[in-house]
Amino acid sequence: MFNKAEKIREKYIREEMWPSIFCTGCGIGNVLSYTMRALDELKLDIDRCVFCSGIGCSSRLPGYIEADGLHTTHGRAIAFATGVKLAAPDLNVVVFTGDGDLAGIGGNHFIHAARRNADLTVICVNNFNYGMTGGQVSPTTPVAAVATTAPYGNLEEPFDLCRLAIGAGAPYVARWTVGYPYETIEAIKNALAKPGFAFVELLMPCPTGYGKENEQREPAVAWQWYKENTITRGDLGRLDPEQRAANRKIVVGTLWDVQKPEYTARWAEFVQSL
Amino acid sequence: MAQNLVALAGNEAVAYAFKQARPHVGSAFPITPQTEMMHKFAEFVANGEVDTEMILVESEHSAMSAAIGSAAAGARTFTATSSAGFALMWEMVYVAASLRLPINMALVNRALSGNINIHCDHSDSMGGRDSGWIQVFCENAQESYDTALMNFRISEHMDVRLPAMTNYDGFIISHTEDALYLLDDDTAYDFIGPYQAKYALLDVENPITVGPLDLTDYYFEHKWSQMEAQKRVFPVAREVMSEFGELTGRSYDFFEEYRLDDADLVMVVLGSSAGTTKDVIDEYRDKGVKVGLLKLRLFRPFPVAEIVKVLAGRKAIAVLDRSASFGGFGGPVFTEIRSALYRQEQTPIHNWIYGLGGRDYDLKQVAEVIEKLQQIAAGEELQEVNLLGIRL
Numbered sequence: 001m002f003n004k005a006e007k008i009r010e011k012y013i014r015e016e017m018w019p020s021i022f023c024t025g026c027g028i029g030n031v032l033s034y035t036m037r038a039l040d041e042l043k044l045d046i047d048r049c050v051f052c053s054g055i056g057c058s059s060r061l062p063g064y065i066e067a068d069g070l071h072t073t074h075g076r077a078i079a080f081a082t083g084v085k086l087a088a089p090d091l092n093v094v095v096f097t098g099d100g101d102l103a104g105i106g107g108n109h110f111i112h113a114a115r116r117n118a119d120l121t122v123i124c125v126n127n128f129n130y131g132m133t134g135g136q137v138s139p140t141t142p143v144a145a146v147a148t149t150a151p152y153g154n155l156e157e158p159f160d161l162c163r164l165a166i167g168a169g170a171p172y173v174a175r176w177t178v179g180y181p182y183e184t185i186e187a188i189k190n191a192l193a194k195p196g197f198a199f200v201e202l203l204m205p206c207p208t209g210y211g212k213e214n215e216q217r218e219p220a221v222a223w224q225w226y227k228e229n230t231i232t233r234g235d236l237g238r239l240d241p242e243q244r245a246a247n248r249k250i251v252v253g254t255l256w257d258v259q260k261p262e263y264t265a266r267w268a269e270f271v272q273s274l
Numbered sequence: 275m276a277q278n279l280v281a282l283a284g285n286e287a288v289a290y291a292f293k294q295a296r297p298h299v300g301s302a303f304p305i306t307p308q309t310e311m312m313h314k315f316a317e318f319v320a321n322g323e324v325d326t327e328m329i330l331v332e333s334e335h336s337a338m339s340a341a342i343g344s345a346a347a348g349a350r351t352f353t354a355t356s357s358a359g360f361a362l363m364w365e366m367v368y369v370a371a372s373l374r375l376p377i378n379m380a381l382v383n384r385a386l387s388g389n390i391n392i393h394c395d396h397s398d399s400m401g402g403r404d405s406g407w408i409q410v411f412c413e414n415a416q417e418s419y420d421t422a423l424m425n426f427r428i429s430e431h432m433d434v435r436l437p438a439m440t441n442y443d444g445f446i447i448s449h450t451e452d453a454l455y456l457l458d459d460d461t462a463y464d465f466i467g468p469y470q471a472k473y474a475l476l477d478v479e480n481p482i483t484v485g486p487l488d489l490t491d492y493y494f495e496h497k498w499s500q501m502e503a504q505k506r507v508f509p510v511a512r513e514v515m516s517e518f519g520e521l522t523g524r525s526y527d528f529f530e531e532y533r534l535d536d537a538d539l540v541m542v543v544l545g546s547s548a549g550t551t552k553d554v555i556d557e558y559r560d561k562g563v564k565v566g567l568l569k570l571r572l573f574r575p576f577p578v579a580e581i582v583k584v585l586a587g588r589k590a591i592a593v594l595d596r597s598a599s600f601g602g603f604g605g606p607v608f609t610e611i612r613s614a615l616y617r618q619e620q621t622p623i624h625n626w627i628y629g630l631g632g633r634d635y636d637l638k639q640v641a642e643v644i645e646k647l648q649q650i651a652a653g654e655e656l657q658e659v660n661l662l663g664i665r666l
Binding site: 055071073074075100104105107130132133134136137139148149150151152156 | 303304305306309310312313316317320321328330332333334358359362387388389390
């Protein structure tokens, strides 16, 4: 179905940057692979793509891609990406971010970019903690989960990033776990093709940080957890109403897909009209 | 007095000091290399070892904002950060000092972006040198622990009421296991004393407004009050350091003089580089070269009178800066020292910018500076601002 891994690697990856910094059992390498496969499938010209990121493990991704990249400061990837898109609306602008970067320190940029609806593809790797700095509570850490800054469990309610994106006005929102390769690649393809702010949340284990504290230290166990604790939107729909109401699993799938005027196109029209 | 000899990394040592101050509120956001300090403190809170309300905020701007709110409400407050985190606090750093709120902060020194670098230099703290905070630089974990304790006393003193930052070098001090003496909790707390609020927001009988509009009428006078408060740090710091010396046997001053008495040649450094420098100075002393070190601890307020007294009349001075002032005449410490010594005997003062982004400061570099100082003392005209350890 897809091009072979070696071909993808040869075509898009900076060989000299290998091996990556990612820990055993981490899914960020998969996110890179899925994104490159989606790009390849869509036959997008990599020279017309810009990859932006903030700070965190997932934000290291642009460094591995043989393309223009902008590695910025904590939380600001979307703000920088908005600048790139506005200056050069023809480019495909992709943001790699994490839960802490996107919804913690960069939360304001996230909601305003969704509201503004410039054509950005935002891929958020959600591993439920600040992984790179050593496993602190993040805005998506579940209640009662253990973190280095919450040794007896987290008290704060987490964000549902997809609901936040939908509420803020994003026209395309999907959530998968990295354990669903084909669905994830399709979602990234949809997001890249979507004219507007497209958001893909990818749930992913962090054996070194979150996993270590929450009985997901073993990569196989961790990946299994994501399989067992998620349900596709389709499967949820097939449950009877009582079961559906009782569902506590995280829902994955395409969660929102609507048409909305894109910001840079509106800007161009606006300028023409003056 | 009994003190416990322990092995701790700098971050843990400072976390102990902050715990022993029994702050009412702490706020922090993760950033390398400060994070272990916050982990350790969160652990103290979780284990009930300290009764602090810890707020895990969503950014450093929020960390400093929360600290300001807490201090204005009348609570002993601390926070900690590094590098870009300090830069993001920027707006609030000035507000904290302007409102005369004695917040204590650990600033674990790290290079500023870009490009992204997590290692030590002083560009973060030097950006805050004009913000109105007290700034003390430390050489090792022991000094960081001691300084953090003393800074509570100094900053909260009724003559001062200014925020204080304890600066210690990222990774070199923060992550290196070091042997140090800790006071027991009660002794440390008794030394600092209970927090006394001044103009607290929660004093409902005497309501006040903090930080309102202050234009051409009184803004200038309020800035004057900050300048005066900085001056009052000197006697207070002396008193606190002397009391601390009596308590612990560890004496501190605005700066440390190392083999300086008869020194013709003087190096001036901040932070962990002092250790390396002392080693090489010993080697040169063995060879009969009269070289010494002034390790500056108190950078804000800048102890100009004391520095002039010690440095005037030397044959050559090398000021080392672990940060650059792009487009300026040398680094910030150099500018300060040189300006302080203006109109003194014409001692040549040269600057070496070194160690940016964690570039190792090694023995050879110290030797290079001492060799140059000898040439300068012999009357050679050398370049005034230089780079040390750069690969060009």
